[in-house]
Amino acid sequence: MREAVGAAAAEVAGAEAPPRGVALERPKNQAHGDFATNAAMVCAPIARDNPRNVADGIAAKLADELGDLLTSAEVAGPGFLNLRLSDAWYGGALGHVLGEDAFGSGVAPTPERINVEFPSANPTGPMHIGHGRNAAYGDSLCRVLKYAGHEVSREYYSNDFGTQVERFGASIAARAAGSDVPEDGYQGEYIDAIAKSIPGAAGMTAEELQHVGVEKMLAMIGETLTRMGVEIDVWFSERSLHQDDRFERAIETLREAGHIYEHDDAVWLRTSELGDDKDRVLRRSNGDYTYFATDIAYHQDKRQRGFDRLIDIWGADHHGYIQRMKAAYAALGGDPDTFEPVIMQLVNLTENGQRVQMSKRSGEFVTVDDLIDDIGADALRFFLVQRSHETTMDLDLALAREQSDKNPVYYVQYAHARINSILEKAGIGTDAGLPTAIPELHESERALIRRLIEFPDEIAETAFRRSPHRLTIYGREVAAEFSAFYRDCKVVGEADDVTQFRVGLCVAARSVLAQTLDLLGVSAPERM
């Protein structure tokens, strides 16, 4: 269909390929046909004719090419071309959905090897809601990228080196000794729990406790991620960079490339020449390297592992870090376009309109585990990925808890379970295929088919824009379209060809819904 319109547009414009900007879209208003195209308005300047004449030309060519698959093509408004398609075309479209193994997969124009780093919560405490959003987003993005045809590696960067984990170890040591944690330590009750869970903790040094504590903390975070349905492929230790010469080599690379200079006893990276506001310190005058320096070594390591693209998913408070890291990446010899930091905005956790405290230091925070216990992993993931990652969002705990049965996630899952139930009742083989003669269709059937065949475009767009939240909307739309079909069309007990066609439609809808839910990391129950 799209090709036919493109070809007709190209011909009228006298060009080889369809001009940029030609779009085939689903009109919101049913009076505007099954599909509409702006092709004539785009081509008019090229063809040096007014849009309505151009539209007439395209319409004639389409009628020629599509034959009886096309019912009508009318020119409307400033030059829109409104197209109506026959039931035979709809039958063919549904057959196409059913005929593919993994409908909508492999749509990425150029498959890449992509490393996605998230949520990289510090191993000094449990995951809170911000990490939860990061994980829900990151994992769904990975699933979509993979489905679209990319090769994906999920990587967790553990900050198990430096000041923060030292304070963490000191805090455990203090609790193990029965004294108060230091002023700059971690206050949460979980520190107590960790201290108690380590046999002989009282006799261990802060450094030993730090290592054991980090190990325990990472295991806990891994368990939380598993409960969320997130499986990390690579757990990367910051400390490991310092255990061989990888750190020194990365710095040496920068030095050889001439990006480093010394000033005031410190070592600087000339990031200002690569898009940053000012130069940044790599080694302080006291001899210590900065966190930035280690991060550069980490990204050099990732780069050398042969990925086509690195995606880092960072919290909102890191957006000031983007320019300097891109500059460093370029200084290492990387193409800045293949390094893609994505910023996750904040989640404001509220309860009865009141802001819930999330400070790790004070220990008063709601953990992801608490939330899963409260509202379930499905609802949590759906909620967290429902909003665009670039929007600050509110999550009202009381609402999520008390009204969980009105959560949109149940609406989509319900449609899936209901289709399943209908297919069981129909009792005929779900792989029977469509009847050879397509029965006359109800408008709800056409609407549902139109929605289902959007799926590949939806996947491509979601992957390209790194916006998995689109799929929560798409899933609701499919569910709503199915509900309309369910209202208008009986499946069981109709004439053989009608039932057979509708069973096929149900199978297709179920498979698209199940796939959509899976990409969101949400279960697709057969019964609820």
Place this chain on the structure above:
RNA sequence: GCGCACGUAGCUCAGUGGAUAGAGCGCUGCCCUCCGAAGGCAGAGGUCGCAGGUUCGAAUCCCGCCGUGCGCGCCA
């Protein structure tokens, strides 16, 4: 002060330069002798922050202003 985001229905938020700007929640009123009512139907509710510009056409792109958030360290 500088930089980066964000201002869309009562609330939370979608919206790819296209036709009459949408969804969920909340509100009002209906629908189960009917394959699942966790559902459906109808309704009320909008100066898309303000003011200019770009063009056949702007919530969308550009400039300015107002508001909110975040970041501006030889911290991590």
